[in-house]
Amino acid sequence: MTRPRPLIPRPDAADSVGVVGEFGLIARVVARSGTAALADVGPGDDAAVVRTPDGRVVACTDVLVEGRHFRRDWSSAEDVGHKAAAANLADVAAMGAVPTALLVGLACPAGTPAAWLEDVASGMAEECERFGAAVVGGDTSASAPDSSAVVLSVTALGDLQGRSPVLRSGARPGDVVAVAGRLGWSACGLAVLRRGFHSPIAAVSAHRRPTPPYAAGPAAADAGATSMCDTSDGLLADAGHLAADSDVLIDLDRAALAAGFLDPVGPLAQVAAALGGDPMAWVLTGGEDHALVATFPDEVELPAGWTTIGTVSAVPAGGEPGVRVDGVPAVRVAEDLGEGTGHVHFG
Amino acid sequence: MTRPRPLIPRPDAADSVGVVGEFGLIARVVARSGTAALADVGPGDDAAVVRTPDGRVVACTDVLVEGRHFRRDWSSAEDVGHKAAAANLADVAAMGAVPTALLVGLACPAGTPAAWLEDVASGMAEECERFGAAVVGGDTSASAPDSSAVVLSVTALGDLQGRSPVLRSGARPGDVVAVAGRLGWSACGLAVLRRGFHSPIAAVSAHRRPTPPYAAGPAAADAGATSMCDTSDGLLADAGHLAADSDVLIDLDRAALAAGFLDPVGPLAQVAAALGGDPMAWVLTGGEDHALVATFPDEVELPAGWTTIGTVSAVPAGGEPGVRVDGVPAVRVAEDLGEGTGHVHFG
Numbered sequence: 195m196t197r198p199r200p201l202i203p204r205p206d207a208a209d210s211v212g213v214v215g216e217f218g219l220i221a222r223v224v225a226r227s228g229t230a231a232l233a234d235v236g237p238g239d240d241a242a243v244v245r246t247p248d249g250r251v252v253a254c255t256d257v258l259v260e261g262r263h264f265r266r267d268w269s270s271a272e273d274v275g276h277k278a279a280a281a282n283l284a285d286v287a288a289m290g291a292v293p294t295a296l297l298v299g300l301a302c303p304a305g306t307p308a309a310w311l312e313d314v315a316s317g318m319a320e321e322c323e324r325f326g327a328a329v330v331g332g333d334t335s336a337s338a339p340d341s342s343a344v345v346l347s348v349t350a351l352g353d354l355q356g357r358s359p360v361l362r363s364g365a366r367p368g369d370v371v372a373v374a375g376r377l378g379w380s381a382c383g384l385a386v387l388r389r390g391f392h393s394p395i396a397a398v399s400a401h402r403r404p405t406p407p408y409a410a411g412p413a414a415a416d417a418g419a420t421s422m423c424d425t426s427d428g429l430l431a432d433a434g435h436l437a438a439d440s441d442v443l444i445d446l447d448r449a450a451l452a453a454g455f456l457d458p459v460g461p462l463a464q465v466a467a468a469l470g471g472d473p474m475a476w477v478l479t480g481g482e483d484h485a486l487v488a489t490f491p492d493e494v495e496l497p498a499g500w501t502t503i504g505t506v507s508a509v510p511a512g513g514e515p516g517v518r519v520d521g522v523p524a525v526r527v528a529e530d531l532g533e534g535t536g537h538v539h540f541g
Numbered sequence: 542m543t544r545p546r547p548l549i550p551r552p553d554a555a556d557s558v559g560v561v562g563e564f565g566l567i568a569r570v571v572a573r574s575g576t577a578a579l580a581d582v583g584p585g586d587d588a589a590v591v592r593t594p595d596g597r598v599v600a601c602t603d604v605l606v607e608g609r610h611f612r613r614d615w616s617s618a619e620d621v622g623h624k625a626a627a628a629n630l631a632d633v634a635a636m637g638a639v640p641t642a643l644l645v646g647l648a649c650p651a652g653t654p655a656a657w658l659e660d661v662a663s664g665m666a667e668e669c670e671r672f673g674a675a676v677v678g679g680d681t682s683a684s685a686p687d688s689s690a691v692v693l694s695v696t697a698l699g700d701l702q703g704r705s706p707v708l709r710s711g712a713r714p715g716d717v718v719a720v721a722g723r724l725g726w727s728a729c730g731l732a733v734l735r736r737g738f739h740s741p742i743a744a745v746s747a748h749r750r751p752t753p754p755y756a757a758g759p760a761a762a763d764a765g766a767t768s769m770c771d772t773s774d775g776l777l778a779d780a781g782h783l784a785a786d787s788d789v790l791i792d793l794d795r796a797a798l799a800a801g802f803l804d805p806v807g808p809l810a811q812v813a814a815a816l817g818g819d820p821m822a823w824v825l826t827g828g829e830d831h832a833l834v835a836t837f838p839d840e841v842e843l844p845a846g847w848t849t850i851g852t853v854s855a856v857p858a859g860g861e862p863g864v865r866v867d868g869v870p871a872v873r874v875a876e877d878l879g880e881g882t883g884h885v886h887f888g
Contacts, residue, residue, distance in 0.1 A: 234597060234706070235636075235706055235708065238709075238786070239636070239706075239708050239709050239710075239770075239786075240601060240632040240633075240635040240636055240709070240769075240770050240771050241599045241600055241601035241632045241633055241635070241636045241638070241697075241699070241706075242599070242600050242601065243597050243598070243599055243600075243636065243701070243706045244597060244598050244600060245596065245597050246593040246596060246597060246598050247596075249592065249593060249594075249596065250581060250590050250591060250592050250593060251590070251591050251593050251598045251698065252588045252589070252590055253588055253589050253590075253591060253600075253642070253644055253677065253678060253696070253698060254587060254588035254589065254644070254678055254680075255644040255645065255646045255678060255679050255680045255694070255696060256646070256680045257646040257647065257648055257680045257681065257682040257694070258682075259648050259682050259683065259684065259685050260685055261685045261686045261687070262682060262683055262685065262686075263682070285587040285588045286587075286588055288587040288588070289582075289586070289587055289588045289590065291588070295600070297600055297601070297602040297696055298602065299602045299603070299604040299646060299694030299695075299696070300604065301604055301606050301692050301694075330600065331600060331601055331602060332602050333601075333602045333603045333604045333694070334604065335604040335605075335606050335609060335610070336606065336609055337606065337688070337690075337692075338606050338607055338608045338609065338688050338689075338690030338692065339608045339609075339690075340608070340687065340688055340689055340690060341684070341685050341687055341688035341690060342685075342687055343684075343685030343686075343687060343688060345648050345684075345685065345692050345694075347602075347604070347646030347648075347680070347692075347694030348646075349600070349602060349644055349646070349696040350588075351598065351600060352588070354590070359581070359582055359586075359588075359590045361582065361586050362585075362586050362587070363586075422587075423586075423587050424587050439585070439586075
């Protein structure tokens, strides 16, 4: 990724967090944050208190670093808020749970406009409000002295509503593999932005504001899904997590993937044609759409929104768990497409 | 704070996270992280699942930025882990709750030694294990392209065990004000380190590994504390939060503070004498010891470990809530001591 141009004004700029101060910033951000239906104590105390009707709490954390996960010249502040929330809320859904609250750790340069951070809070609030969830707490700090980048670490809490959590480790030979949500759209949008274009807008929007299929997670749990995970790192990588943790082989069917996820006149096909690439590369390895991939017993009728893309089989004697596409191991498929099997976080 | 010397090797150094990779790093860190007694699902899935016997969960987040909150040449990796955990666990205690789990968001340069991060995990695990708590999840990312600093965002979860949460807003005229824990030791240790010294070791250790009075929080809640908060920003600032949120005046007694928190032959007195300062400045404004400050009805017998340091009165007509020391407003007290009223987060 090319280095973003600096967008941070001086620390003494009017409305910078350096001038507004921590408590001024917090007051303004909290005003945009909405109210969590299950919060007994929201922002402003040492800690939040959130009701947990299920008797358990689902909790996960995702880190977003400016220049790695977003750029301020490519995404609005609201986009960044939506994306930071969505990455976490999708993880809650991938357990079969419903989000209840977010906490946000923020490190930013003193020159960051407070108005920009208010808009991040608005984006998070919008992404949360469909669940009655909201930001209930957090902390802010100045960035490291050498850094002009914003770092967001978001923690989501969720409620299982009596469901058993759907783990990565429960896939069994004979299960079918299915996906809910979109595959490759965010990667396609990123490819467009990297080349300096801003259309097709559907792909660019998918990169800026992913639209995870939140309801599909609890629905899959209710239908008896045996394993599930969020595809934040791309389908091959995340199906690989299910295979490894369940000690099985996952066979994906390229024709089913194409039929279900590659509209021949959609944005992926259009952009790939324009750039001279294979859109299947985005479907198989593009991360950050936060689709859900799950396995179900063969006899289960899949809930709405789920599309069958493959099957689960036992690891043969002397073999290893993993993912294949039309019988070809995932590593070779990715090599053939000129891609890694997924997001490389310390590349 | 002077700029720390760079301690990060090249991204391709042996054992750097850039070479070990995200999943290699996570496996090594998880191996050091212990097991949370209440975790049904720990690290390695999309989210953790933690039991919440109380039916509510307490949750808070604290951000630690290298060069702001710690320096790798002043603190060992274990120290940083202890400190990051303690800052959060103390917030849980300040609600009257007991910690159950941590989640950790990490952004670090690709050159960060994986062994250093393993030792951070060990420090966190040690700080948590007295509660049966442990790290149950998290996320890692490469730092911003321009940054050589580690950023840790830690979220703690806790259980109220049937207690009502003790808020900042419940202090009432006639209450007494009390403190549990140490005041000023971390600031004294930091003053020593800033001057290039490493003793007295008790003060330096207090800066490296704060020792919050965890049990004093639930004990205060059980005894009927009307308000409570962690003194992460210093006594004047944090008592100020109780005063503002409760709409009261808090009068602190300097003689009681000296008797309770300034051993005339202790490290604060020694260092202040050597540096030509007033150790009361550290007691009143030093943050990061994570002492607890609370208010109790006058008739309550204070639990073990709590020391009375003042009283609560009503705000007179036309006046404002706030903190006074021997009748002098906190802002003037701090000015006279040559200090702000507390930590400035975007200075």
